[in-house]
Amino acid sequence: xxxxxxxxxxxxxxxxxxxxxxxxxxxxxxxxxxxxxxxxxxxxxxxxxxxxxxxxxxxxxxxxxxxxxxxxxxxxxxxxxxxxxxxxxxxxxxxxxxxxxxxxxxxxxxxxxxxxxxxxxxxxxxxxxxxxxxxxxxxxxxxxxxxxxxxxxxxxxxxxxxxxxxxxxxxxxxxxxxxxxxxxxxxxxxxxxxxxxxxxxxxxxxxxxxxxxxxxxxxxxxxxxxxxxxxxxxxxxxxxxxxxxxxxxxxxxxxxxxxxxxxxxxxxxx
Amino acid sequence: xxxxxxxxxxxxxxxxxxxxxxxxxxxxxxxxxxxxxxxxxxxxxxxxxxxxxxxxxxxxxxxxxxxxxxxxxxxxxxxxxxxxxxxxxxxxxxxxxxxxxxxxxxxxxxxxxxxxxxxxxxxxxxxxxxxxxxxxxxxxxxxxxxxxxxxxxxxxxxxxxxxxxxxxxxxxxxxxxxxxxxxxxxxxxxxxxxxxxxxxxxxxxxxxxxxxxxxxxxxxxxxxxxxxxxxxxxxxxxxxxxxxxxxxxxxxxxxxxxxxxxxxxxxxxxxxxxxxxxxxxxxxxxx
Numbered sequence: 234x235x236x237x238x239x240x241x242x243x244x245x246x247x248x249x250x251x252x253x254x255x256x257x258x259x260x261x262x263x264x265x266x267x268x269x270x271x272x273x274x275x276x277x278x279x280x281x282x283x284x285x286x287x288x289x290x291x292x293x294x295x296x297x298x299x300x301x302x303x304x305x306x307x308x309x310x311x312x313x314x315x316x317x318x319x320x321x322x323x324x325x326x327x328x329x330x331x332x333x334x335x336x337x338x339x340x341x342x343x344x345x346x347x348x349x350x351x352x353x354x355x356x357x358x359x360x361x362x363x364x365x366x367x368x369x370x371x372x373x374x375x376x377x378x379x380x381x382x383x384x385x386x387x388x389x390x391x392x393x394x395x396x397x398x399x400x401x402x403x404x405x406x407x408x409x410x411x412x413x414x415x416x417x418x419x420x421x422x423x424x425x426x427x428x429x430x431x432x433x434x435x436x437x438x439x440x441x442x443x444x445x446x447x448x449x450x451x452x453x454x455x456x457x458x459x460x461x462x463x464x465x466x467x468x469x470x471x472x473x474x475x476x477x478x479x480x481x482x483x484x485x486x487x488x489x490x491x492x493x494x495x496x497x498x499x500x501x502x503x
Numbered sequence: 504x505x506x507x508x509x510x511x512x513x514x515x516x517x518x519x520x521x522x523x524x525x526x527x528x529x530x531x532x533x534x535x536x537x538x539x540x541x542x543x544x545x546x547x548x549x550x551x552x553x554x555x556x557x558x559x560x561x562x563x564x565x566x567x568x569x570x571x572x573x574x575x576x577x578x579x580x581x582x583x584x585x586x587x588x589x590x591x592x593x594x595x596x597x598x599x600x601x602x603x604x605x606x607x608x609x610x611x612x613x614x615x616x617x618x619x620x621x622x623x624x625x626x627x628x629x630x631x632x633x634x635x636x637x638x639x640x641x642x643x644x645x646x647x648x649x650x651x652x653x654x655x656x657x658x659x660x661x662x663x664x665x666x667x668x669x670x671x672x673x674x675x676x677x678x679x680x681x682x683x684x685x686x687x688x689x690x691x692x693x694x695x696x697x698x699x700x701x702x703x704x705x706x707x708x709x710x711x712x713x714x715x716x717x718x719x720x721x722x723x724x725x726x727x728x729x730x731x732x733x734x735x736x737x738x739x740x741x742x743x744x745x746x747x748x749x750x751x752x753x754x755x756x757x758x759x760x761x762x763x764x765x766x767x768x769x770x771x772x773x774x775x776x777x778x779x780x781x782x783x784x785x786x787x788x789x790x
Contacts, residue, residue, distance in 0.1 A: 262589045384599050387585060394558040394578035394650065395600040441590045 238354050242463055245356040246477065248364040249417045250429065250455030252371050254437070255448035256413055257430035257455075259406060261438070262386050267317060268305075269427035271324035272414045275301040276423045277331030279415070280348060284341045285334065291363060291415045298411035301327055306404070351422030351474035353463070360419060367416045371409050378405045383444060421474040432481040433458060436488050454484055510535050511574055511648045511680045512557045517566030519552050526552045529704050530566070534648060534680040539670070541691045541711075542684045543735065544701035545743075550684045551581055553701060554650055557682060574648055577641030581652035581684075583633070585626045593628070594621045597640050611643035612636075615669060630657025638666070642673055648680045649673065656686065667692045667731040693733040700735075702743050711735045 260269055279294030286293070301323050308319050335343065344352070356364075375382075384392035385399030392399040417426050433455035434447070441447030461484075462477030510533045518528035527549030534540050534557070542550045555561040556568050558578060585591055597608045612618040615635040620628065628636060634654055641649060651670070655663040671694040674681050685691055691698055691711050699708045711733035741751045750756045 262586060264586070264588075380600070387589070387591065387596075387599060388580060388583045390555070390560050390580050391578050391583065392600065393560045394555075394576050394580075395644070396576070397600055438588055438590065443590055443592060443595050447590055 238356075239463070239467065241356050241358070241361060242353045242473065243460060245361050245364050246353055246420055246459035246463060247456050248361070248368050249413075249420045250433065250459045251452045252368040252413055253417060253429045254433050254451030254453070254455040255372070255375055256406075256409060257432075257434035258437070258444065258448045258451050259382065259386060260410075260427075260430050261434045262444075266427060266431055267320050267324070268302075269410070269414075269430050271305070271320045271327070272298045272301060272410060273418070273423040273426040274324045275327035275331075276414055276418050276426075277348065278327045278334065279331070280343070281331045281334035281338070284338055284343065291418075294418055295411050295415035297327070298414050299408060302407035302411055303404075306407070347422070348418075349422045349424045350472055351418065351420050351425065353420045353473045353477075356419060364416050367412055371412050374405065374409055378402050382406055421477060425474050425478050428478040428481065429455060429458075432478070432485055436481070436485040439488055455481070458484055509571065511571050512682070513567075513569045514553070514556060514563070515567045515569070517553075517556050517563035517568050519549075519556060519561060520564040525703065527556075527701065527703055528565075530556070530701075531705065532557065532699060534682050536647070536680050537674065537678045538696045539674055539681040539683060539692065539694050541695040541698045541735075542682065542701060543686075543688055543691065543698060544706070545688065548702045550701055551652055554652055554682060554684055558650055571647070575644060575646045577644045577646030577649045577679075579634075579637045579641050579649075579651045579654050581656070583637065587626055589626075591625045592622050593617070593625060593636050596625050596636060597643055599640065601644055603643055607643055611639040614642065614673075615639040616665070631659070631662055634658055634666070638669070642677075645677055646679055648682065649677075650682045652684045653686050654683065664731045667694070670694070671731075689735055690732050691735050693731050695733065698735045706741075706743075707738050709735070709738065 260266060275297050276294045279297035280290055282288075282297060283290040283293035305316075305319055305323060308314070308323075309316060314322075335341065335345075347355075381392060381397040381399060381402040382405070384395075384397045385402050389399045392402075413430070414423075414426055417429060421429050434451040436454045437447045437450035441450050458481035459477050462480035463473060465471065465480060466473040466476035512532075512534050514530050514532040517530045517532075519526045520528075530549075530553055532540070532553065542553060544550050552561065556563050557570075558576060559568065559570060562568075593612070594608065597603055597611065603611075608621070609618060612621055615638050617632055617635045617639065620632060620636070625633065625636065634657060638651070638654060641651075649670075654670070655666050658666060670681060670683070670692065673679070674694065683692065683695070688700075693711070695711050697708060698711050700706045741749050743749055748756050
């Protein structure tokens with residue numbers, strides 16, 4: 234079954250969406266959308282380093298993303314700049330460094346478009362194994378850190394006062410995000426990773442009555458976007474990564490209009 | 504539960520400095536089991552900062568903050584803004600930091616009078632309702648130490664009286680220590696054992712004057728209010744002037760309250776007004 238590239242794409246994309254949804258909820262709740270962008274831009278530097286040192290691309294991207302995330306935590310304490318300025322600094326510096334480094338390596342010919350927009354149709358069985366192993370790890374750790382992380386999201390002071398150790402939860406969260414960026418890069422590309430994190434979570438917000446429910450719905454909407462987007466790209470011969478994001482957007486828009494009317498009608502009845 | 508005779512939390516000459524400015528300094532504070540301590544002071548006087556040091560959220564820049572081992576804290580922060588992107592019902596909010604059975608949740612919500620709001624979204628609550636939800640959550644943890652940062656804000660007068668009754672009940676029931684921050688400089692909870700008046704440092708401390716028997720206050724607060732409220736008489740040996748300087752009992756004016764020896768702690772001492780520190784160190788009480 235996995236011999237067909239299209240089936241491999243769906244399996245891989247589903248794996249990424251299942252992990253991106255719950256993590257994306259925290260990004261939405263904590264207003265960290267730009268942070269996701271920063272990590273994904275840093276991914277390009279990771280790719281350059283992987284070529285330079287001839288190491289595994291996913292590993293290099295993870296290490297660079299993690300470094301950027303920890304630098305952010307460190308700079309926030311020291312530099313006296315606001316978080317958005319620091320994110321802008323880190324994000325574009327890492328992207329530019331990556332591009333410059335790649336330009337120096339004239340012997341390396343890499344598919345820049347593939348990097349920016351992903352190539353889900355080219356995933357191998359080994360990639361799928363990496364996605365599911367990494368994804369299972371991320372979800373397990375997220376479940377373990379859920380309570381303190383959620384408490385810290387609602388109110389860091391309250392969490393700290395009541396022994397939830399929000400700082401530790403935050404570092405773990407960044408680690409998980411770096412892993413997801415590293416494994417999702419191949420699927421949607423560095424430019425669109427944030428979309429896969431945020432759009433399903435934003436769609437889920439309207440339907441969810443609680444945080445756990447929202448995480449579950451986000452994962453399901455993400456899977457729907459992956460499957461729908463891949464079939465759409467097959468049908469109309471469009472690039473797969475962007476097609477997935479466009480489908481996610483379509484689901485979001487579809488979720489906007491009829492539901493409000495239905496809820497009103499239901500309220501009117503009771 | 505802790506059964507130790509020593510204090511639940513204790514600050515020794517603790518202070519917090521930020522960018523060369525002392526938010527608070529030389530704070531001595533102790534809360535024991537079963538005791539209600541009220542912190543009062545003008546805006547910017549460091550009440551919340553002091554409470555946060557006691558909670559361990561903020562590490563003191565000097566001095567020491569010690570908490571009893573295994574201390575279980577219930578905290579009602581001054582401001583909790585729940586983002587609209589967060590779907591959070593009161594019911595789910597109750598179990599934010601520890602699991603509770605359905606009965607425990609209901610009992611806590613009933614005690615603060617908002618059991619009917621269990622399934623309401625937190626961000627749709629009014630200020631007073633949210634205060635009650637915060638309190639219910641903190642109490643349901645059965646804390647050793649309850650820290651309340653202006654718990655009666657956004658609550659009307661009769662609600663305030665009811666909340667004070669509730670806090671006294673909680674203290675009697677759980678036999679916990681209570682550290683309460685109040686925005687009111689003169690009227691405090693009657694059940695308060697000790698009042699500490701802050702203005703960047705401990706200006707004075709003492710016990711409130713119970714007013715329940717005074718006919719005038721009875722008229723002013725109503726019978727139920729007078730039973731729950733007390734008046735605190737300040738005995739300051741110095742006055743914080745609007746420009747941030749300090750006038751001492753003998754009429755001298757200095758830039759500053761702080762002295763290396765922390766002399767202003769006692770009330771019966773001689774001032775030697777050799778304030779050498781120049782500074783903006785004192786939290787201004789002008790605001």
